[in-house]
Amino acid sequence: MDTLNGIACFIRSAESGSFAAAARVLGLTPAAVGKNVARLEAELGVRLFQRTTRRLSLTEAGEAFRQEVQGSLDQLNGAMSNARARTTGPAGELRVALPNAFGREYIVPMLDTFLQAYPTIRPDWRFDNRPVDLIADGFDVAIGGGFDLRPGVVARVLAPAHRILVAAPDAMEGGPRIAKPGDLKGREGILIRSPQTGRVRDWVLSNRYGAEAAVELDRRIVFDDPDAACHAAALGMGIALVAVQSALPWIERGRLRRVLPDWWVEGGNLSLYYAAQALLPQKIRVFIDHIVESFRQQDLSERFNALHPTVL
Structure with a gap:
């Protein structure tokens, strides 16, 4: 079991780039993870990691070993878990x-x-x-x-992860009617910052007939949380572009209404x-x-x- 523990510590350390991160996943201390990896290296007779004060990096031998054992370890853990499940659930x-x-x-x-x-x-x-x-x-x-x-x-x-435009019902009563995507120009927008890039994407609207149009809302408010965007829109602060699953509870409660219901953004x-x-x-x-x-x-x-x- 010592060898198996060492392999598990090695794999998780390779995935996360540090003993500390591997320790959090495995429920051990960083020192224990480091010792298990050191014992494995001694047993194999090769250095698996180049160690620096900031990060671990795999040696050539370490990368080759990782590729050979990764799938086997996952399969073994799965088999052990499933064997226990046959008796305990x-x-x-x-x-x-x-x-x-x-x-x-x-x-x-x-x-x-x-x-x-x-x-x-x-x-x-x-x-x-x-x-x-x-x-x-x-x-x-x-x-x-x-x-x-x-x-x-x-x-x-x-x-589907469609995105739609929504606003407070009262907010849509005043001002020029929004009947086509071009009517969004000059309207105050509540937009979501991408959690991956930290940027606001330039989204493109589509309809069922295959037409496309840019979202030309003014960037009035930028949030990183879609529920906050819905809340701001329900308070009349502008038109929000959010995923359907985020807008749906607000629409069902009557707090938000769809803007340009024939148009949406394909969000994967x-x-x-x-x-x-x-x-x-x-x-x-x-x-x-x-x-x-x-x-x-x-x-x-x-x-x-x-x-x-x-x-x-």
């Missing part, structure tokens, strides 16, 4: 990363029935609008959009992300199945579509 800590408001509004309500079915699984969830590095940060699952699909990561699509997909493994641990598999089934039962894939009657 799926169990253990389930680390999930998900966006703030979306996670609270849609995913947290799905948790109760999941825990009733699998009482020995312990959720450990991080709410953050920024995409995570699934493997390096030690998460079992991430939910969201805009993730880089890196080697070794699988994406399972849950719903809302997906579940997890590591590609031949033997996926049961705690991850049952969670994925539960979320997919909950989306189906609540018709969320259709409700998050910009053409669904709820948001038109």
Whole structure:
């Protein structure tokens, strides 16, 4: 087991670039991780890392060893987890990363029935609008959009990630009517900063006939949180461009109304992300199945579509 522990410490350190980050994932101290890696190096007779005060970097031998053992370690961990699950059921800590408001509004309500079915699984969830590095940060699952699909990561699509324009109903009563995308010019906009780049993207609107038009709102307010953008729009501060899943609760409560309902922005997909493994641990598999089934039962894939009657 000492060798296996050493390999696990080596792999997590290689993924994260430090013993400290690997220790957080493995539930050990940085000193213990460093000692386990040193023992493994002594056993193999090669140096696996070049160590500096700031970061670890793999040696040529270390990179070759990582490529050879990475998949085997994941498969072994999955096999061990699944073997335990045959007698005790799926169990253990389930680390999930998900966006703030979306996670609270849609995913947290799905948790109760999941825990009733699998009482020995312990959720450990991080709410953050920024995409995570699934493997390096030690998460079992991430939910969201805009993730880089890196080697070794699988994406399972849950719903489209359309973006729509919304404003307070009262705010749309005064001023010139907005009937086409060109009418947005000069209107105060509430825009979202990209969590990946920190910039505000130049979005392009589309309609069902394939036409396209630029979003020409004035950049009045910039937020990094879509729920805050919806709140500001509901207070009459401008027109917000947000994902359907962010706007939907506000629309259903009558706080926001769709602007240019025939137009939307194609924002990719809302997906579940997890590591590609031949033997996926049961705690991850049952969670994925539960979320997919909950989306189906609540018709969320259709409700998050910009053409669904709820948001038109």
